[in-house]
Amino acid sequence: MxxxxxxxxxxxxxxxxxxxxxxxxxxxxxxxxxxxxxxxxADEIFMSDALSVAVCGSRAPLPSPNRAETCLLVQAGSSKFIFDLGEGSAANLQNWQVDYSDLEAVILSHLHSDHISDVPEVQFQTWLGGRKEPLTVLGPIGTKSTIQGFTSAYELDAYYRSEHHGPELLPIEAYGYVVTEFDGDSEVIFQNEDTKVTAFKVDHFPVDPSYGFKVEFKDRSIVISGDTIALDVVVEYSKGVDVLFHDALAKPLIDRMIKVSDELENNVISKVLFDIKNYHADTIEVAEIAKKSEVDLLVFYHLIPAPRNQTSEQMFLRGVDEIFTNYHVSEDGTLVSLPAGSEEILIDLID
Ligand SMILES: [Zn+2]
Ligand SMILES: [Zn+2]
Incomplete structure (x- = not known):
């Protein structure tokens, strides 16, 4: 005692x-x-001599705590690319202290707001990070006009900051963007001695054009679906690829959300939830695409909606295991690394 x-x-x-x-x-x-x-x-988050993908935004517009809207940061050897920059993704990149010295381009799949809204933030971050020329942006037809809007909206901000911090740190001639638009069913949009990025057209009607991408680095490769319904063209591009990153809509969750929204007589939410079902592949269709294309790993991203707990994750994945088992439901910070000259697929989480 x-x-x-x-x-x-x-x-x-x-x-x-x-x-x-x-x-x-x-x-x-x-x-x-x-x-x-x-x-x-600044901790280096990527392995050298590898094709790596860090999920800098894992959700679609439906809100979810601790998740940004769509963004994939890809490191291919000594080249870096950012595919889409939705709201909140620039903060993730900033928290990770990403080294932008080897950033080749920001690449946009389509011009929905959940894929573009943080482009001006990253323009500013990379400018402050020492970029000596305007930021390279590659995107579908329409990108020039969208980016011109960002340029105008932030023009005064650029002058204020350059004046305040001085032209050595923020030279005004390096502010802004250089935009190249791509077109057609398929186009190689970047190529160097060991890396190739191909854009291919997908179907996200009425958002037209909308693109997916294949990234090849040495003997490793990935496909990024962008926003699309289930398509054979994604199967074709994914054949022989190591990892498929696919957007995914979970019908069991969306249907429950519609039911609750109907009961609450929230007609606007019900209509929006009903409409989004017709321009995204659902989780079952995505699993079938992964099976048909025989990818080694399927990563669900652009989650509609993003699961918030174990129960909703189980509902998100209902029926998937019966079709394809080697999958991963991404979160912000999911890091997939594919070292060159091996068959290894490493999954980690950036903290
Ligand atoms: Zn989207
Ligand atoms: Zn979209």
């Missing part, structure tokens, strides 16, 4: 001293400095 009393007294004293220390300004300053050091420290 005495021992218990003594132990309680010691614990209470330690807690009290700890509390007092946390009120001390020097201790507070040191703790904050340590947090900032972690934030500013």
């Amino acid at each position: 005495k021992i218990l009393k003594y132990t309680s007294l010691v614990i209470f004293t330690l807690l009290f001293v700890g509390y007092l220390l946390l009120q001390n300004h020097t201790v507070q300053n040191r703790l904050f400095e340590n947090t900032v050091k972690e934030l500013f420290k």
Whole structure:
């Protein structure tokens, strides 16, 4: 009994001293400095000599905590690409302290807001990061006009920041974008000695054009579906590919959401949820595409809706296991690495 009393007294004293220390300004300053050091420290997140994909945004427009809208950061050897930049994705990239010195281009699959809204943020981040020329953007027909809108909207901001921080840090001639549009059913949009990026047309009607992509680096490759219904062309492009990243709509979840929305007589939500079903592949169709194309790994991204707990993840995946088992439901920070000259597929999470 005495021992218990003594132990309680010691614990209470330690807690009290700890509390007092946390009120001390020097201790507070040191703790904050340590947090900032972690934030500013640039850790390399990618393996060298590999094709890697970091999911910088895993959700579609339906909100979900701790997830940004669509974004995939791809490292192919010494070249970097960002496929789509939805809301919140630039903050992920900033938190990861991404090295933009080898960024070749921002590549847009289509011009829906959940794929483009953080483009100006990354334009600014890369400008502040030392970019000496305007940012290269590749996108479908319409991209020039959309980007022109961003350029106009942020023009004053650019002058203010250049004036404030000085032209050495932010040269005004490096502000903005150089846009190249691609067209047709299929086009090689980037190529160097070991990397090739091909855009291929998908079906996201009435969003036309909308594209998917194949990225090849040495002996490794991936396909990114973009936003699309289930298509044979995705099967064709995915044959012999290591990993397929596919957008996916979970009917069991969307149908329940429509039911609840109907009961609440929220006609707007019901109509939107009903409409989105006709321009995205559902999880079962995506599993069938992965099976037909015999990819080694299927990664679900652009999740509609993104599961919030184990129950909704089980509902998201209902029926998938019966068709294709080697899949991964991505979250923000999912990192898939494919080292060249091997068959390895490594899955990790950036913290
Ligand atoms: Zn989308
Ligand atoms: Zn879309």
